Amino acid sequence: MFFVLGAIVGSFLNVCILRIPRGESVATPGSHCACGRPIPLWNNIPILSWFILRGKASCCGRKFSIRYAAIEALTGLLFAAAWHYFPWQEALALMVFCAFGIVLAFIDWDTMYLPDCVNAPFVASGLALSFFLPEMHGEVPAQLQGDMLVAGLHYGLVPALIGLAVGGSLSYWMRYFASVIMRREAMGEGDVILLGGIGAFFGWKGAVFAFFASSFLGLGATLFQKIFGKEVPADLRATEASRLSLEGDEEAADMFASIGSRPFPLGPWLLLGALIYCVCGEAFYARVFPFLAK
Numbered sequence: 169m170f171f172v173l174g175a176i177v178g179s180f181l182n183v184c185i186l187r188i189p190r191g192e193s194v195a196t197p198g199s200h201c202a203c204g205r206p207i208p209l210w211n212n213i214p215i216l217s218w219f220i221l222r223g224k225a226s227c228c229g230r231k232f233s234i235r236y237a238a239i240e241a242l243t244g245l246l247f248a249a250a251w252h253y254f255p256w257q258e259a260l261a262l263m264v265f266c267a268f269g270i271v272l273a274f275i276d277w278d279t280m281y282l283p284d285c286v287n288a289p290f291v292a293s294g295l296a297l298s299f300f301l302p303e304m305h306g307e308v309p310a311q312l313q314g315d316m317l318v319a320g321l322h323y324g325l326v327p328a329l330i331g332l333a334v335g336g337s338l339s340y341w342m343r344y345f346a347s348v349i350m351r352r353e354a355m356g357e358g359d360v361i362l363l364g365g366i367g368a369f370f371g372w373k374g375a376v377f378a379f380f381a382s383s384f385l386g387l388g389a390t391l392f393q394k395i396f397g398k399e400v401p402a403d404l405r406a407t408e409a410s411r412l413s414l415e416g417d418e419e420a421a422d423m424f425a426s427i428g429s430r431p432f433p434l435g436p437w438l439l440l441g442a443l444i445y446c447v448c449g450e451a452f453y454a455r456v457f458p459f460l461a462k
């Protein structure tokens with residue numbers, strides 16, 4: 169049931185990932201093909217439609233990416249896993265986190281930019297959910313379970329605000345020092361808000377874990393690209409750099425001119441780090457920093 173719900177939500181997330189960077193409304197008009205014609209409901213079934221249509225639009229035969237189906241399946245799997253493995257309060261919070269996370273990760277991947285219009289509600293919903301479902305930050309003492317206000321403030325909102333402050337300031341200062349050392353913008357401002365939001369959802373331990381995990385994941389991906397990626401010839405490098413520069417993306421243009429690839433965005437790795445924290449973060453802290461265990 170939650171897989172199906174996730175797949176339907178995922179189909180809306182696809183719309184967000186496509187339209188938000190272009191500044192279009194996510195509500196109207198309804199789903200339409202790149203040729204402009206509306207997509208009928210029976211051609212818009214999450215996951216299945218891609219396979220039924222074999223990746224070709226029925227109106228004009230345009231190919232559409234398997235990524236749409238993959239994002240729907242990913243959302244479905246994450247929703248089902250959240251419901252299966254976590255108590256309902258945490259599961260609900262995780263589903264909201266995953267929905268925002270998928271939109272942010274793919275927009276950042278596509279455009280190297282984390283829009284505030286997604287980041288801000290992401291942080292706000294982390295704080296609000298913490299208040300209404302304080303159990304997502306750990307046990308709430310039994311005698312407080314009738315007192316929603318005190319439980320929500322002390323056991324939900326307080327850890328969420330500490331997480332927001334730790335996540336936000338950790339990435340703020342890292343960004344500051346890295347930018348001084350590298351003499352260019354090292355992380356985006358969006359990453360600072362994003363890590364603050366991760367802190368609001370998972371507390372300060374989650375934010376710290378996600379931050380360091382993202383460094384390792386990003387480094388691993390860069391090494392993988394260096395070893396297995398194809399070397400880009402110098403003339404192609406220059407052409408791509410000037411194209412990016414024309415688009416106004418000076419940062420990517422510089423990067424392309426020097427190393428022949430686009431820089432990796434940090435957002436997807438931060439979000440993946442937060443997801444790893446959900447699975448094994450507590451066990452990690454218990455083993456490596458036993459004095460921090462609950």
Ligand SMILES: [Zn+2]
Pocket residue numbers: 201202203204205225226227228229230
């Ligand atoms: Zn079409």
